[in-house]
Every structure is written in structure tokens, then in C-alpha cells.
Amino acid sequence: MGTKNIILFRRTRMEDKLNILFQYWNKFDSKVLVSEIKPTDNIVIENLIAETTKYCRYSGRLTWILIDWIIRNIDKINTEKLIKLTTEIGDISVLGLISDLAKEKRINDKLEYIITSSKPNEKKEIFFYRVSKSKLASRITMEQSIPIFDKWNFYCNELRYLTTDNELNDKKFA
Secondary structure, eight states: OOOOOOOOOSSOOHHHHHHHHHHHHHTTTOOOOOSSOOOOOOOOHHHHHHHHHHHGGGOHHHHHHHHHHHHHHGGGOOHHHHHHHHHHHSOHHHHHHHHHHHHHHOOOHHHHHHHHHOOOOSSOEESSHHHHTOHHHHHHHHHTOOHHHHHTTEEOOOOOOSSOHHHHHHSOOO
């Protein structure tokens, strides 16, 4: 049973793409809840993360799952492979942002390496597409943006961590 580097989606509706990603994250010790477990192919974690960075801006839920997983499992990642794959098929700005957010909860050399290997978004934009569709939500987001998002050339006033500080303190990190 091998793993492969695959691009998950071609002509798939956004809702279906997100549901497929949630199914994959369900297999990887994430805190995602799915209504039913569906079979998925094997996938290497670096490929799943790279694919996920491409879709985080469509789903806060997906973003929080990725941040949480990286906080708890950064040591399982091959950073060189992740950066290469994300540059090819994902969004390197989102990976840098996610890693920077994870670093707020857990200092780690791999996170620092990902952050320094990433670059900010080309232009300043509202992070979540759903927020950018509302004039009121956009204005509030731009007025109250969290500074770490500004660093990556995004506006966002939402931030959640699934793993609590107590859980992080209880877990033994190498």
C-alpha cells in the first residue's frame, strides 16, 4: 500500500473539493468531524498540506484544521518536500501564514524554516473569499485585521485554535 503525490482535483465543485479534503484530514489525526467516513486513496501528508493551502481561503474550518494539525504534528513533516509541493500545487503565502500562526502556539525550527522560505501574498487581500463578498464584513475585517495576517498581505479578523494551551502543555513534543 504505497502513498503517492497526487493533485486531488480537476473538475470538481468547491463543496465537493472541501468535503474530500475533510475526508483526507479525518485519516490524519485531525480534529475534523465528518458525517460519514468515505474511502480515500493514500496520500503523503506533505501533498495533503500543499493541496489544503490552495483551499484554505474558501473555508475557515479547513484553515483551523490545518493550523491545528501543524501545531501538533510539525515534526512529522518533511519541510523541503512540503515547500516544493506547495510552490507547485498550493499557495506558499497561505503555508507561510499557517506556519506563522502555528508558531504562536508552538516554537519549532521547522515552522521557522517554512516561514522564512515562504513569501507574502502578492497583493493585500481579504483572506476568506466569503468575507470579501460582503461589503460590511470586508470593511470590518480591514478595520480589525489581526497583525499576523497583515504580515502575509491579508486582512483577517478571525482566529481560532482547536488545540487548547492545556492540551499543548500535556503533549510531549520532541
